[in-house]
Amino acid sequence: MADARERHWLRTRKMTLWLLGVWLTTSFCAVFFARELTGLSIFGWPVSFYLAAQGASLVYLAIIGLYAWRMRRIDSAALEENS
């Protein structure tokens, strides 16, 4: 019982940490290396501008979506172990 709870919390933390890592990398890199990325363009978009204006926000949305989906599975796995 206590074990199952520990495992669930460990998985939650891992998941959170990974996604926070993605969040931090996206935000930081998009800003910190913006000047270096100005020359690049994908499909006609200047990469640095696109990342700051739309790309990063879409990554954030994906992070939250992924988290909600994965946490539902982590939660139900833990509940099954418990019962």
Next chain:
Amino acid sequence: MKRSLFARLSRYYLLFALGFACFLVALAVLEKEGMPRVWIGYMFMFATIVLYASIGVLSRTSNVAEYYVAGRRVPALYNGMATAADWISAASFISLAGGLYLHGFDGLAYIMGWTGGYCLVALLIAPYLRRFGQYTIPDFLAARYGGERHGRTVRLMAVAATIIVSFTYVVAQIYAVGLIASRFTGVDFSVGIFLGLASILVCSFLGGMRAITWTQVAQYIIILVAFLIPAMWLSAKHSDNPVPQVAYGKLLPKLGEREAVLLADPREKEVRDIYRQRATEFQARLDGLPASWEAGRSQVQHDLERVRLRNASLLEIRKAERALIAYPKNAEDAETVWAEQRDFNLARARQLSPHAVPFPGKDRQQSDIKRNNFLALVFCLMIGTAALPHILMRSYTTPSVHETRVSVFWTLFFILLIYLTIPALAVLVKYDIYSALAGTDFSRLPTWVSYWANVDKANPLISITDVNGDGIVQLAEIAIDGDVLVLATPEIAGLPYVISGLVAAGGLAAALSTADGLLLAISNALSHDIYYKLVDPRASTQKRVTISKLLLLGVAFIAAYAASTKPGDILSLVGAAFSLAASTMFPALVLGVFWRRANRQGAVAGMVAGFLVCLFYMLRTNPILGGGAAGQWFNIAPISAGVFGVPAGMLALVLVSWFTPPPESDAEALIDTIRSPENRA
């Protein structure tokens, strides 16, 4: 049961959307038939305010759970929509696109910060608050850091933070309500404020969170329609692609070419030189103080006498009299006025900086400072978002923890529908102004320019003066207020005035929905946390709700009064609210969930330290609060004070927790509960 509620809601809102579309079409027809503009403005104001009020009347309630947390049965999708409306303030709707227009890449910090914050809300705070399942944010902090009896200090501090943060924010919203109402209907500014207030009050006074939620969903629909229609139209006009979020990519290189042409234009340089010349003159007068003040004064007096003596026209005499009245009263006055004039002219003399270039600066060092400030601002806005009580409060209103997580997803989704359009809109309008307005004859200015130049006489939204007298508009001759961008887009795109009215209704909805949420956050903190938890824990539920309603009324009137004094200082401090919220609340909230060892003493120390460091930095560096740029650390602007406040709060929390006894057993039990998965019924 849940499904049926969702289906019922969907049916209602579909009907509402259809009705709204019919209303738009009807107004468009009426406009064609010759209904005057003012009437369209009145119709929009009146119709939307009546709509919000009637939703409020329909959802009136005196049940505690309904009043505070909408009965905890709002489906994720609709909770997301309501939170998005809660979040999209007047600033997002009206000023953000203008900010991007004026500041180019640097303005994108707001887009990144205000969307990235939701990752923190989703991952670190919202699901745990829902699992805890009480009513307010101070509730959570008090339970986590004090158990049943000891939560007083923490609760009081959390309430104070909630009020400080929310109040500055709500004053700005109500101010925006007055501004929009007065611009579009011509009613007096304060009348506009009290009209808006009436709709806020009927709604939240009667039904609390429940009424607010259902109103906010309706408001979100209006916000979305009002923002997207003009943007799509403009996008179709310039790039034959009605999806602005995609289309503006093609326009960016074209805008870049146009910027290069304007940069090389000798006439642009001529105008900028004139402004620089004026700035130098003001500088010379400043250097010559106080003698220059007396010389200038006698000059103005002399001018007046001269026009009087030679029997000049009344107009000229008036002009000379006005110049004398406007002349600074004494040398100190002159110093501030002239310094302002000098800075204004210097700003006008500045070269345009290309829109898509990140961190433009004279040299690498300047550019680095801009980059660091960008990062700092993004940091503060993100953490601040994750600590704003009126947003966090909404995680209590969904039926389950899972729905809370999904609801944050929908929140960001609905915010992004607007936020992904904002950079596009800025580019589209910029392209229009750079290519269609710059270079035209003064005799052939588009009608929207003259219309918007005359709307707000005190602070003209747009003004174009022929500085170098060549009869052609130069870009440097256009002074534009960011706010005009969204408001005038329909006319720039060549849409009928109905759409302008729609945009005003959208701005009104954005301001009202945010004000609703903030007022409820303040009055709940006062009634639930102060009155019920601390003053009279035995109060009946009926009494609790009544007290809440009375407090709401009181807070609303104080906020409206504060807004009606047109407090320029408070408005400029709204950005600071994010830093303050971040520094005070974030460490205690997040470490409360993720660090078992965090205890009461630590939380108190963390909140105090975060708040004080943040406040100290603002006092030290913000000119409005009596500071100056000289006091800056690492050249970080005062708005990003949270960059120092948040780490200070974290550090204080951790250190003090370590040196004091571990938290009591009831706190331990609470931690175990909020971390555990929720049983699904």
